[in-house]
Amino acid sequence: MKLKTVFTAIFSFIIAFVAQGQSIDETYRFAEKQFLAGNYETALIEYQRVAFFDAEGKYNSVYQKIGESFYAENQFDEAARNFDIAARVAENDSLQAEMYFKKAMCFFKQHNYFFALNELLGLQPPKSSYFQQKHDLYTAIALFGIEEYETAYNHLSKIVDEESLPELTGIFNHFEKIRKRFRPEKVQTMSTIFPGIGQFYVGNIGSGLNSLVLIGGIGVITIYIWQSYGFLDAVLSMSSWYYRYYSGGIKNANSLALEKIAREREITYQEIIQLVEENISDTE
């Protein structure tokens, strides 16, 4: 028994002297490996460990990595928070600006364009054409997201060259025309005046016919009940049905107009991005 205790004690001491914990550098290297391999979840845990034990601030860039890992995992709130920390501890203006752009990108992904705009308006990018262009592009996207199309155009016109400017103007003008033509209030009013007309105007013939037939059918039944049982019976039995599908048709016309504008907005945005991409590659 005594011998056993002595052996255990000696063995424990040897282990205690020989064994070494993973150093912070090793942890960082391991995290980097995992990040490059695409194992973002594992990388994230290791990076967070580095951030926790790095008392000297040797690995300030770790917050950017944490942000990027969260971003890759589609956790945009956490990513934005870590990009913010990374921006605060950034060693130079360029890196700081990049971190704020990344933060804005997190808000873009959440379709939170107001927050993105807030970040971008507070940012003073370094005076290089790359940063100015990126700032203008991101600000334009945020403005496009909050439907401030004219201001978005002003920012985008700073990025594209003079040759492409008429094309950009054309894209915006076309979208403006579509927005005015299919204004939801206008389409809704059309369906209020005559059921189905708004849907026809938007180009959804099926839905327009559906609405017209449904409300027409309710009207026919109402007249039939009126003739058979009297006016009061007809009004009492059919008015709720009539109201339900009449107002439903109006709302349907409204949502179809909104859908049409949303579809056009997507096309417009794709055209803009394509134009910007061409202009960026033109500057090479």
Next chain:
Amino acid sequence: MISTTKRIITISSTIKLKFLKIAFLLPALLLLTNFSVAQEKSNFEIDELKNLFEHHHHETPRYTQQSPKPKNELEFLMASGFNIYKTFISSQDNPSCVFYPSCSEYTVQSLQQYGLFVGTLMSFDRLSRCHRLVKPDQYYFNPSKQRFYDPVR
């Protein structure tokens, strides 16, 4: 004479050396410039920006069969009724159901899972509960759908 030749050789070799240096340095510099521009271009993260305003088209719910067996007459009737209702009537209606899945979807699911008798009873139970005076503490409210969650259990 010899010294002049030597000088000429030295000068020509210096020019050659300079030319060689330029010949090596110029492509290297060009490569570097290209690399830095490519870096900057990728830094715009255009690919990430591309699908931001993707529009999601609203699809009318369709009947989905649960068992791999072919539909019998009753199931065929139920599927057709559901699809016709969803396409022609429900699409023109105000959003009036307070739950999701909606009452019609709930009915189909309950009939599929519990059969005709219990399924019908469950559907009537659901219809009796679907009104604006629903008790909020009894159901989980989904803010994105603006409806209470009440699945077939």
